[in-house]
Every structure is written in C-alpha cells, then in structure tokens.
Amino acid sequence: MNKEKQMKLEASGWKIGSVDEFLELSQAETEFIELKLSLSQNLKERRQSLRLTQKDLARMIHSSQSRVAKMEAGDPAVSIDLLVKSLFALKTSKKEVAGMLPH
Amino acid sequence: MNKEKQMKLEASGWKIGSVDEFLELSQAETEFIELKLSLSQNLKERRQSLRLTQKDLARMIHSSQSRVAKMEAGDPAVSIDLLVKSLFALKTSKKEVAGMLPH
DNA sequence: TGAATATATGTCGAAATTGACATTTTTTCA
DNA sequence: TGAAAAAATGTCAATTTCGACATATATTCA
Numbered sequence: 550m551n552k553e554k555q556m557k558l559e560a561s562g563w564k565i566g567s568v569d570e571f572l573e574l575s576q577a578e579t580e581f582i583e584l585k586l587s588l589s590q591n592l593k594e595r596r597q598s599l600r601l602t603q604k605d606l607a608r609m610i611h612s613s614q615s616r617v618a619k620m621e622a623g624d625p626a627v628s629i630d631l632l633v634k635s636l637f638a639l640k641t642s643k644k645e646v647a648g649m650l651p652h
Numbered sequence: 653m654n655k656e657k658q659m660k661l662e663a664s665g666w667k668i669g670s671v672d673e674f675l676e677l678s679q680a681e682t683e684f685i686e687l688k689l690s691l692s693q694n695l696k697e698r699r700q701s702l703r704l705t706q707k708d709l710a711r712m713i714h715s716s717q718s719r720v721a722k723m724e725a726g727d728p729a730v731s732i733d734l735l736v737k738s739l740f741a742l743k744t745s746k747k748e749v750a751g752m753l754p755h
Numbered sequence: 756t757g758a759a760t761a762t763a764t765g766t767c768g769a770a771a772t773t774g775a776c777a778t779t780t781t782t783t784c785a
Numbered sequence: 786t787g788a789a790a791a792a793a794t795g796t797c798a799a800t801t802t803c804g805a806c807a808t809a810t811a812t813t814c815a
Contacts (some may be wrong), residue, residue: 575739602761613804618763628800629732638679647750705791716774721793
C-alpha cells in the first residue's frame with residue numbers, strides 16, 4: 550500500500566489503523582513541539598548575543614517581559630506566531646529561521 | 653552606529669528614531685505575512701497532490717472543513733501553529749518546511 | 756557583601772483563534 | 786447538461802493566547 554492510499558484511508562476515519570493514526574499524530578505533535586523549542590532557544594541566544602534585555606525585546610514587539618520569559622522558556626501556551634514575530638523583530642533572516650527547523 | 657547599538661536604542665522607546673522603528677516593524681510584519689501565505693500555498697498544493705479533500709485533512713487534524721479552507725485561503729485569522737501542525741500531519745519534513753520560507 | 760538589574764513564575768480579564776455549523780458557490784464527471 | 790462532491794464564506798460560543806501586573810528568584814558588579 551503506497552503512502553497516498555494509506556493517508557487517504559486514515560483520513561477516512563477510525564475504521565482501520567487507529568493505532569497507526571495515533572502514532573502518526575504523535576509524530577506530528579512531537580515535531581511541532583521540537584520546532585517550538587528550537588525557536589525558543591534560538592530566540593534566547595539571539596537576544597542575548599544582541600545584549601538586549603527581555604524588557605527591551607518586549608518593547609520592540611509591544612509585549613511584556615513576562616511573556617518574553619515564557620517564550621524563551623518554551624512555555625506551551627506561547628504561539629509559534631509570537632516566536633516568529635520576535636525573531637523577525639530581531640532582524641533574523643528567513644534563511645536563519647529556516648536553519649532552525651531541521652534537526 | 654552598529655546594528656547592535658541601533659537596536660538597543662530603538663528598544664529603549666520612542667524617543668529617537670520612531671520612523672525607523674516604524675519601518676522596521678513593518679518589515680518584520682511583512683515577512684511574517686509572507687511566511688504565512690507561503691505556508692498556506694504549500695499546504696494547499698501538498699493536500700491536493702495527495703488527493704485529499706479539505707474534509708479529509710480536517711479529520712486528520714481534528715478540525716473542520718471550513719477552517720482548512722480558511723487556512724488555504726491565507727485568512728489572517730489563522731495561526732502559523734495550525735498551518736505547521738497541518739503540514740506535519742501530511743508528513744512534511746522539516747527540511748521541506750524550511751524550504752517554504754520565502755526567498 | 757548587598758543593592759540594582761534581570762529573569763522566572765503565577766494570575767487574570769481582554770483579545771484572538773478555534774471547531775462547528777449553515778449556507779452559498781464552484782468544480783467534477785457521468 | 787445536472788446532480789453530487791468539493792470548496793468558499795459567514796457566524797458564533799468555547800477555548801486559547803494575549804499583555805499586563807505582582808512578586809519571587811537569580812544574576813551582576815561596584
């Protein structure tokens with residue numbers, strides 16, 4: 550069975566392969582979490598290398614110091630949107646952001 | 653004036669360089685919007701090439717057809733988080749996602 | 756040291772995003 | 786064609802994320 554057909558089947562519901570679907574969702578969720586953590590770490594490193602305080606960055610993105618702290622701590626209740634906005638505010642290039650994705 | 657010092661100054665408030673700060677925020681926002689649109693387009697292409705309906709994808713990410721439609725339409729009221737989750741659900745590799753960053 | 760600065764943590768109402776639903780419009784294809 | 790399937794659009798209550806604030810803890814450095 551090729552991947553396309555397999556995905557089609559899994560998308561069709563819980564009838565067959567519920568275990569597989571569970572495993573795949575876990576995989577997607579794992580990658581999602583890893584991505585957020587990578588963005589978090591890179592944001593912290595970048596801010597520090599620019600010698601900006603969390604308060605400084607907060608002002609730049611019109612947010613608060615506590616939210617920046619949570620971003621850098623990898624708090625689950627912080628969106629990728631805010632992380633990416635912060636990175637762009639620090640003039641991170643798209644290429645650099647891309648480099649934060651793979652392993 | 654080097655970039656580090658410039659950013660530090662800008663972060664300190666609206667006293668000096670408010671025009672510059674405005675322009676830079678616009679630049680960051682532009683890149684952010686471009687990124688979302690790129691993810692949207694790639695998601696649509698990917699789903700279609702896998703011959704999945706919006707309903708299929710919606711089931712896979714535990715969402716709804718209308719939300720998938722909005723994702724693919726580049727609706728501003730859709731988060732990058734949901735876009736990335738959707739791409740990962742379609743087994744998009746991190747390297748492929750990295751390639752979706754414009755330029 | 757210890758005072759000043761920076762960061763971490765918890766909470767809260769407000770704002771944004773969500774899934775779901777109804778409906779309309781478009782596309783597919785027999 | 787035209788009926789069925791797919792996609793687009795609008796709305797809304799529920800959930801999530803938000804900025805802000807208070808305060809605790811950690812770090813810096815004179």
